[in-house]
Amino acid sequence: MSILGKCPYCSGSVHSRKMTAQGKGIKLYSCENANKEYDESDAYVFTADSTCTFRVYSNTLLRFNKRSFGILEMKKLLQEGQIIVRLHGGKGSSEYFKYVIPDKEYGLSILWDEEVEEKSA
Numbered sequence: 001m002s003i004l005g006k007c008p009y010c011s012g013s014v015h016s017r018k019m020t021a022q023g024k025g026i027k028l029y030s031c032e033n034a035n036k037e038y039d040e041s042d043a044y045v046f047t048a049d050s051t052c053t054f055r056v057y058s059n060t061l062l063r064f065n066k067r068s069f070g071i072l073e074m075k076k077l078l079q080e081g082q083i084i085v086r087l088h089g090g091k092g093s094s095e096y097f098k099y100v101i102p103d104k105e106y107g108l109s110i111l112w113d114e115e116v117e118e119k120s121a
Contacts, residue, residue: 002015002016004029004071004078005075005078005079006078007031007032007034007052007054007078008054008078008081008102009031009052009053009054009102009104010031010033010054012032012033012034012052013031013032014029014030014031014054014074014078015029015030016028016071016074021057021059024059026057026058026059026068027058027068027071028055028056028057029056029057029071030054030056031052031054031055033050033051033052034046034050034052034053034054034055035047036055053104054102055107056069056102056107056108057069057107058070060106060107060108061085061108061110064088064110065087065088065090066085066086066087066088069085073085077100077102081101082099082100082101082111083100084097084098084099084100084116085098098110098111098112098114098116099114
């Protein structure tokens, strides 16, 4: 398991690991201090020894037609605190760029009100 960078909340190490969710292989980027397990009611909760909540699933932006949030994007986010991602409109028609930042509750947040300068590829 390689270290991708420092956690934006507690400065712990952020790791990537492969997992399966709803039958699809995805990556989970999580702080070494953010551990989850199933409790007696089958709820997926943070363990008693977790001191952080930073966890991002690679498919977190799927609803905006971005297939995967990659390792290089995560490394850049951890280094710079925000990155620009390419998203797509309904039915994959138009593409647009938005800033993404870490979010304590959801893992990532898209800054919808911030306009991104024209990105040159």
